[in-house]
Amino acid sequence: MSTKFIKSKFWVEDIKEEMMAEVPISVVEPWQKDKELKYVGKPESRKDAYDKVSGTAEYTFDKSFSQIAVAKTLRSPYPNAVIKKIDVSEAIKNKNVLGILTPDNCKDNDWYSGTSKLLDKKVRYNGDEIACIVAETEQDAEEALRLIKIEYEILPHVTDLEKAKLDTAAKINDHELKPREYNRGNLEEGLKEADIIVEDKFSTSVAVHNPLEPHCSVVKWDGEKLLVFDSTQGIWAVRDTVASQLGIPASNVRVIKKYMGGGFGGKLECGKYTVMAALLSKKIGRPVKIVLDRKEMNQAVGNRPSSVQELKIGAKKDGSITAISHNAYGTAGAFPGSAGCSWPARSLYKCPNMKLVDTTYYINAGKDRPFRAPGHVQGTFAFESIIDEAAEKLGMDPIEFRVKNFTAVDPDWNGPYTSKLLREAYIAGADKIRWKENRKKAGFGGGIVKTGYGMASQIWWGGGAPPSYAILKLNWDGSAELVSGTQDIGTGTYTILAQIVAEVLEIPTRKINVVLGDTGVCPFGAMSGGSMTAPSVGPAARDAAEKMLSKLKSAAAAILELSEDKLEYSEGVFSSKDDRSKTADFSKLFGHFREGVLVTQGAREANPEGYAINTFGAQFAKVDVNTLTGKVCVKHVVAAHDIGRVLNRKTLNNQFHGGIMMGLGFALLEERVIDNYTGKLLTTNLLDYKLPTIIETPEIDVIIVSEEDNKVNNIGAKGIGEPAMIPTAGAIANAVYNAIGVRIKDLPITPDKVLNALASKNN
């Protein structure tokens, strides 16, 4: 047995998961620090760059079949209602209408942890699904939806978080949401010990993922077997949900995802639309396509919960923090979810006494979904803001204060980290932005445009974990195929996996084809979330490649009639250490095999016992605030992070740029707005829901302070998707305060808030 089963425990987003995993018993040695790598770490262009830029890449959205029909969904215009009667007779009169689903067809299809149905007669938010129609064209389906007659009993709604907190608020969901409380030491004692105490209240808006490619599925039945093309971050989750919703074996469902136009966490779970399309397709015996429009994208497929965060910190004169209190509440919509955001307060610094409470309230709005560092983005903004307030009160530099409270062990259980180069990140980032020279006292200086500098730290998981597997097939011509059931969410997974295999087998990446995102042919691989993909799947790919090298070596030894230790390997050729004329290349080896392809399977090894595995970093922002318009313009962001080994410098930079821009949008622009009177969503398009554009992009420097983290896995890498975004908003908010000397405590920091704050400061 070369593998064994373990109970793998790891963090996915902010939830601790346990999963059985098959891991290799003999573990591949990580590349040592001084080893010169030929492929890994190099700024190689994406394998799919040409396909994407030229438009030949076929996304799920582009997928079509002959005879394909189109499905559209009827959504509730009301935020809270019970459907008394549905009359579809007019809607199905048109011969182009092929099929319809209503709540009557979905009595066995539980959804939202059993608190609702796939289509439910109780609708809990503006956008909740009521019916789905499949027709010859999108327009036929839309017209038919308009002809469905519904009698509603309209119930009182609540969309305002503060009103949702009240005992008198209308009941939205029977499932009780319990507050999450964490205690360490004794908060009151800690506050007593403190020389200074700062206290403040922060809030953040609901943000929506809004990936460029809409949520969409194309489904097709072949007898009893269902083929699903889906724009998803988790093919296995989609397969299993579809199979159980349809009551068919998982093996009858094949989910494929090739290219991805963004997900950010919103596509981690199976959508209702996929199941509805599969049911309708079965009904009409034709392939079905379903694509959500931008309004549906903003209503119904997830969001980052809002937060209100009351924070209190006590510290001694020397700067050591003695107590932290974090009382946070927010809303995750109308169904069971979590608005928790206290992890940064719990884990960033040394602090013996704390009490953290996270409470989630229901409102009549779409349910939350994980969104690029759940809880951490909003939590870090508030926590790193109050950390700056404490530093200012103590008369300490913000970095000095953070270093003073640095913890070398996980403060939760005092275990060591596999690596923690946070102080190195502070030094590198501060140096790059010239912190000491540039940063002045808050509100310093005159003029209309005021410049400020700010920074914030970041902690996240992201070390990856088993289970993840990869199959490697090596062909007679020295080309190879790596197959793994993860997905490339658009960050370059195809490319880095090819680089890892290339590194081991010493063959060029162009000869390595990477096949991902197909439950029909791939072994299980990590979902594309939690910054898990590269550090989970990468080591499995390396394991498979190392096994292939061993296999080849064994074959070469047999063919050359030499012992393995007498062989050397370089770029596809084995040769005798003693006699250079004795060689065997791939074609020679394969000439002796009956098979034209060799196969190995690799697995992600177990994580090290007794360590905390985290990513760390700090971001520094330079902003200009125009005091006449209230506009915050981010001029420069320096991101300095400890994320283990860089696998590809180019895709790493891309991912940091994307994360920083998303953080900038959250800090300055993005806000879901609901009209509280009608309970309906107002930001239903990309004009009203303001994403940053290229013109808002600042100068960005990405510094990686780590070389590798060889305790974590055999490639020494950790994930960066979420770390890239976590500290951006906090750094910007602290920089805005530094510029104008008044703190905006409610994100996004829009011009109206800046103008109002400046006016109240001057009065």
Next chain:
Amino acid sequence: MKNFKYIQPKSLSEVKKYFSDNHSVLYAGGTDVLGLVKKEVYNYENMIDLKSVPDLDKVEEVKGKGLKIGALVKISEIAESEIIKNKYTALSDAAQKVASPQIRNMATLGGNICQRPRCWYYRDDYACLRKDGDYCYAEEGENKYHAVIGGSPCFIVHPSDTAVALMALDAVFNIFDGNAEREVPISEFFVQPDEDVYLENILKPYEVLTSVFIPEQKNKVSRFIKFAERDVWDFAMASVAVKVEKNGNKITGGKIILGGVAPIPWYDEKINKGISGLTLDEKSIDEFSKLALQDAEPLSKNGYKITLARNLIKMILSEI
């Protein structure tokens, strides 16, 4: 979106006949009207594409008199025009700030002036006043982007940037009513909600704004400044167009028009009375700017617009 007929008339006189049933709409660049039909704010049976009518897309300098710009001239062409940049700077400034490069390549001057409001209640499925409902949802709702003056009973803001500049430049609109063309000064073109809550201007559905005439701006300097949350692809939270005559650092005459604050490009009486004689120094400009929007009645979330508009006046005057 519902089906509509796409019609390409060969001449202006042909246009009116498609409006006998009132379910037609004029189509120029399409950047606004296609959005309206797609979101089903209105359902039209006929879409009358004016691009098939010849000669509506010409820019013509009339020696000694001014500039005539066809209604179908693209915003991007106006933004790039050297003549407009040099002589009618406010319009050039405004055209450069419209939406995004892609939209400017499609959008026309006539369409920009006649576009419908961007109020998020009006654009979505709310039965608001402007759509024959009996309630303005913005008045006590989410009104951060709405009017601070001239609003009642409907608190839209006029979305056009070019209209604000053209008002400062005293433009005259040529309007074809199906039989003949007439001239209407821009100051008489726009309609406030208390006059008619369904319309933003005096045009009958079948009437075509054919061209815009801007009188020669001898010895006058003009500028436009727009402020939006995003620097591109966004509508003004507030904007200011100004046209002045100067003697040294003293303004001897001029006009200031505010955008993004009212249902029409806003002519503020007090500030326009005060502009003649203004000395262009920091203190005087500061005092002067406070004259603006003194009669404003902000809603719960848009009070900042008063400060913003006054600050934009300061900014534009300190640069002129």
